[in-house]
Amino acid sequence: MSVAPENYIALSAVLFFIGVVGVISRRNPLIMLMAVELLFNSANLALVAYARAWANNAGHIFAFLVITVAAAEAAIALAIVAVTFRRTPFVDVDEVSALKG
Amino acid sequence: MIAFWILALLMIASAVFTVTAKKPVYSVVGLLANFVCLAALYLELQAEFLAVIQIVVYSGAILILFVFVIALLSSGVRPFDVGPNRAPHILYPAIVIAVLALAGMTVSALRTPVAVVQLPVGQTGDANAFGSVGNFGTALFTTNLLPFEVTAFILMVAVIGVVLIAGDEDPTTGVVRRRKRPGAREPIVKSEPTIR
Numbered sequence: 001m002s003v004a005p006e007n008y009i010a011l012s013a014v015l016f017f018i019g020v021v022g023v024i025s026r027r028n029p030l031i032m033l034m035a036v037e038l039l040f041n042s043a044n045l046a047l048v049a050y051a052r053a054w055a056n057n058a059g060h061i062f063a064f065l066v067i068t069v070a071a072a073e074a075a076i077a078l079a080i081v082a083v084t085f086r087r088t089p090f091v092d093v094d095e096v097s098a099l100k101g
Numbered sequence: 102m103i104a105f106w107i108l109a110l111l112m113i114a115s116a117v118f119t120v121t122a123k124k125p126v127y128s129v130v131g132l133l134a135n136f137v138c139l140a141a142l143y144l145e146l147q148a149e150f151l152a153v154i155q156i157v158v159y160s161g162a163i164l165i166l167f168v169f170v171i172a173l174l175s176s177g178v179r180p181f182d183v184g185p186n187r188a189p190h191i192l193y194p195a196i197v198i199a200v201l202a203l204a205g206m207t208v209s210a211l212r213t214p215v216a217v218v219q220l221p222v223g224q225t226g227d228a229n230a231f232g233s234v235g236n237f238g239t240a241l242f243t244t245n246l247l248p249f250e251v252t253a254f255i256l257m258v259a260v261i262g263v264v265l266i267a268g269d270e271d272p273t274t275g276v277v278r279r280r281k282r283p284g285a286r287e288p289i290v291k292s293e294p295t296i297r
Contacts, residue, residue, distance in 0.1 A: 006215060011112065014203065030125040038120075055218040058240070061237075068256060071256070075263050083267050
């Protein structure tokens with residue numbers, strides 16, 4: 001590998017940071033979900049970089065598991081968004097407070 | 102070497118665009134660019150199968166799902182747009198703390214060298230080279246069979262859950278749940294042309 005693995009890990013950290021900022025600061029549920037996808041992808045990048053550095057493909061298996069979980073999460077979360085939006089049209093996750101105690 | 106830095110810059114730029122875009126559709130485009138660059142990075146890390154999966158599953162399936170939901174939701178009353186930031190008064194201290202934490206993380210990641218195991222030279226493209234489909238499949242179906250079955254179970258649970266949550270009918274009672282959205286546009290009915 002021509003690039004040292006530390007660089008991949010640093011890139012993964014930067015992407016994770018951008019994703020966290022997106023989840024925290026945006027109010028649109030769809031963009032929050034996309035920021036969550038960014039988080040999954042930065043974790044995957046770190047897994048694959050370490051898998052290559054140690055020539056051990058357990059990291060690939062784990063990244064595969066993460067991709068599957070991300071697909072399931074996106075499907076269920078988007079279904080929840082669609083159902084909630086059908087009930088009351090909202091653009092702000094703070095408006096949805098039906099489960100508030 | 103230079104490919105890594107170009108891809109890294111593209112990934113950071115597209116991630117920032119995804120998070121800051123005004124409309125969700127723009128975010129989807131930024132995310133698409135991010136995923137394609139990530140697939141290229143996977144290729145550089147010799148994870149061929151994961152690169153293909155990244156394109157097929159992420160760019161192909163998940164993003165299309167996002168686009169469908171955006172199209173579904175924004176066909177209604179008001180544009181599915183973004184409000185102001187959630188907590189403006191804590192924004193600047195939060196940015197300072199976050200940038201410091203990020204700098205610490207990045208510097209410590211760069212300062213910690215990882216010992217790289219060298220792969221045999223000239224093995225790339227071989228059927229059983231590291232990260233190839235054969236290598237990945239062998240590992241998936243022999244040593245890691247249980248995680249593979251768990252993924253199948255997760256997908257099945259997700260499919261059942263989506264149908265339960267978003268289906269038109271309540272599956273336990275058979276009652277149709279769909280009701281008119283308040284404020285939704287009336288369907289346009291074409292009136293008969295009047296003959297004068």
